Amino acid sequence: MPTAIIADDEELPRSALRRLLAEVWPALEIVAECEHGTDALEAIYRHQPDIAFLDIRMPALSGLDVAKAAAGRCRVVFVTAHDSHAFDAFSAGAIDYLLKPVVRARLLQTIDRLRERARLAQPAPDMEEMMAELDRRMRAGGNVQRIRWISASVGDTIKVIPIDDVIFFQSEEKYTRVVTAGDEAHVRKPIRELVEGLDPDQFWQVHRGVIVRAAAIEKVQRDEMGRIVIGLRGHADTLKASQAYAWRFRPM
Structure with missing residues (x-):
């Protein structure tokens, strides 16, 4: 068929x-x-x-x-x-x-x-x-306006987060979670729109719902199911990478 x-x-x-x-x-x-x-x-x-x-x-x-x-x-x-x-x-x-x-x-x-x-x-x-x-x-997609600040909601307030403070973005239903070393917030902009404004040398998309700062990655390993798991420096969260982005983690 x-x-x-x-x-x-x-x-x-x-x-x-x-x-x-x-x-x-x-x-x-x-x-x-x-x-x-x-x-x-x-x-x-x-x-x-x-x-x-x-x-x-x-x-x-x-x-x-x-x-x-x-x-x-x-x-x-x-x-x-x-x-x-x-x-x-x-x-x-x-x-x-x-x-x-x-x-x-x-x-x-x-x-x-x-x-x-x-x-x-x-x-x-x-x-x-x-x-x-x-x-x-x-x-090579031309001159793109890079994101410098993220305006995100934290409870009833709007917080302005410098992009240099962001460790990763993660899709959560209708929102995108924005995580820094000591805080987190949510924005309505989806991952697919965020990635267009981020520096690809600094932020890597590793899953259709995850973008991570490359410098924040401490280790990458596979779990018992063979899935790629990313460990972060100084942060308890782990992130899943899809097989489509496994090429990013090949040994040098």
Whole structure:
């Protein structure tokens, strides 16, 4: 049974494409739906789908960057409201380029193309290579306004925390936990938005829900289940890293 992921930062287009695919290609199994590019790249690694239906414009990482970082791992179809990226899309190895709203007849043409194309013969890059390429692309992403202060809530007050005091950020339901050496607070800004304003040399994303100051890492080890656990200098909390970011901790 062929498998696929759908990545789009809007719920309605994702749902519409999922329903249409169920009608015209019932044998296709949707193994993941993603709201932004980083999720899509992790889903490609985790589920190893045959096909990725990617929106072009997504938070954190564009569909084009996902396609380039995951080149050879799956076949890519772009689904977008913009017709100005077709050249870049096909340069990135796309099988097809669909404009929203996707219509049944056009999707059937795409399915025919997908069925005709065998999986790429070249070996798929491993996840370390993919994430290293992603890291390089994010570092070279142009002039980014770096975060210098965090305005966070502590009880009924708003506290201004210098970014140099932050040890790690951690997602907690609707909030993001901001932890310093002697205090913690919460902000409403999600991890995927915070990471864009942080210096990647100082702050490492180690999980879709965790960003840690690299200098605060004391040790990294695996638990009895093989999961990566990060110990921090002078702090009792431990952090979990996902396999997608294991490449950061290879011995020199």
